[in-house]
Amino acid sequence: xxxxxxFARFGDRSKGILMSLVGVxxxxxxxxxxxxxxxxxxxxxFYRGLLPACAISLILWLHYRAEFFPALLxxxxxxxxxxxxxxxxxxxxxxxxxxxxxxxxxxxxSSAPIFAALLxxxxxxxxxxxxxxxIIALSLFSIFIIGWGSYGSxxxxxxxxxxxxxxxxxxxxVLVRYHKATDLVPSIIxxxxxxxxxxxxxxxxxxxSAQQLVYVAIIGLVLVPFAFIxxxxxxxxxxxxxxxxxxxxxxxxxxxxxWLVIHETxxxxxxxxxxxxxxxxxxxxxxxxxxxxxxx
Numbered sequence: 001x002x003x004x005x006x007f008a009r010f011g012d013r014s015k016g017i018l019m020s021l022v023g024v025x026x027x028x029x030x031x032x033x034x035x036x037x038x039x040x041x042x043x044x045x046f047y048r049g050l051l052p053a054c055a056i057s058l059i060l061w062l063h064y065r066a067e068f069f070p071a072l073l074x075x076x077x078x079x080x081x082x083x084x085x086x087x088x089x090x091x092x093x094x095x096x097x098x099x100x101x102x103x104x105x106x107x108x109x110s111s112a113p114i115f116a117a118l119l120x121x122x123x124x125x126x127x128x129x130x131x132x133x134x135i136i137a138l139s140l141f142s143i144f145i146i147g148w149g150s151y152g153s154x155x156x157x158x159x160x161x162x163x164x165x166x167x168x169x170x171x172x173x174v175l176v177r178y179h180k181a182t183d184l185v186p187s188i189i190x191x192x193x194x195x196x197x198x199x200x201x202x203x204x205x206x207x208x209s210a211q212q213l214v215y216v217a218i219i220g221l222v223l224v225p226f227a228f229i230x231x232x233x234x235x236x237x238x239x240x241x242x243x244x245x246x247x248x249x250x251x252x253x254x255x256x257x258x259w260l261v262i263h264e265t266x267x268x269x270x271x272x273x274x275x276x277x278x279x280x281x282x283x284x285x286x287x288x289x290x291x292x293x294x295x296x
Contacts (some may be wrong), residue, residue, distance in 0.1 A: 016238025020246035021161035023230030026213030028253035030223050031102045032261055034094070037215040041229055042204035044216070049087070051220025052228070056189050057223065069157050078179040085172040086191030086228070091198060094166035100158025106251040107263035108162035110277075113245045120239065135245055138280040140166050145273030173235045173243055174261060178181045180236035188228055252277055 034044060061068045075082075096105045113136055144270060176184055208216065234243045253272045 010201055012237040013239070013242070014237070016234040016243060017232045019234040019244055020238070021249070022131065023227040023234065024247055025273060026221055026230070027227035028250055029257045030219060030227075031097055031106065031254040032257040033215045033219050033223070034097055035102065035258065037212050037219075038214070039208065039212060040200045040205065041098050041118065042202040043206060043208065044098075045091055046196050046199035046204050047092065047208075047216040047220050048224060049192045051188040051214040051217065052224045053189050053192035053196065055221045056185075056192065056229065059112045059229070060186060060189070065277055066155065071183060072189070073295045074182065075184055075187045075190075076182065078157075078175060078182060079184050079190070082172055082187040082189035082232075083194060085168050085175065086188055087194040087198065089165055089170045089172065090195045092161045092168060096158045096162035096165060098158070100162065103251075103255045104159060105162045107255045108159055109166045109169070110248050110251045111163065112170045112173075112247055113296040115167050116243070117171050119170055119174040120177070123178060132239070132242060132245065133185055135280050135283075139245070139248055139277055142273040142276035142280065145269055145276065162188065164246075168176075169247070172232075176232060177239070185229055185232050188225075188232060248277060283286050 037044065039047075060071065064071045093105070093109075096108075117132070117136060193258070229245070255274075
């Protein structure tokens with residue numbers, strides 16, 4: 001699933017970075033909608049698994065038609081592993097955001113590029129550009145500023161789950177990069193079904209109000225399917241750590257949505273650190289596009 005005419009005029013690296021940007025922007029209201037839905041962990045996990053499985057199955061069926069089932073079979077062992085990783089991302093993310101603040105969750109998720117860079121170096125022997133390490137350093141600095149005085153004020157369990165989610169997210173990106181010749185998008189369907197099955201094993205309360213249904217439908221039928229298709233394809237074109245660097249934008253956009261809608265005012269540290277982070281990622285994306293165009 002790599003035919004995207006709107007990205008055709010860009011080189012591979014630029015294409016991957018742009019796909020990451022689109023995926024992160026689409027996914028950014030996710031945390032807000034989870035808060036607004038007000039559902040318990042396992043109910044959220046169930047619908048976050050079942051609905052994307054239906055939506056992505058429909059998208060891939062329209063794309064592959066007669067090749068849909070063969071595409072599912074072609075994911076191989078890498079797809080099976082990626083499906084488990086995707087399920088763990090869902091489960092750990094919901095667990096984190098239910099137990100600690102949106103800001104803490106997304107900030108700790110910002111450690112994903114560090115894990116991706118280290119895993120890429122060890123697994124793929126893929127050293128990073130000096131500019132990538134510079135952006136990682138600036139990102140860590142901005143995360144330190146944002147988190148100054150706030151870490152430890154919320155649930156430790158939620159913080160640890162957010163950190164685990166970052167590690168699993170990075171592992172998935174490196175796996176996709178390692179098997180870039182294989183279309184692993186169909187593995188998201190299996191991962192979504194594993195997510196829903198896990199939630200069902202915990203006997204969740206599946207009854208939701210009409211308003212809650214709207215929120216989970218937007219999450220499960222629009223945000224998660226579209227965003228994770230983009231974010232699963234992106235590492236096939238761009239370096240895993242670079243893709244995860246773009247993912248850092250969610251740590252700014254997520255709390256921004258929460259602030260705009262439910263007026264949870266960010267601290268001065270968050271504003272300063274977030275500005276550094278946003279500027280760093282914007283500069284990274286711009287310089288990557290310019291560098292790729294200069295080589296064409």
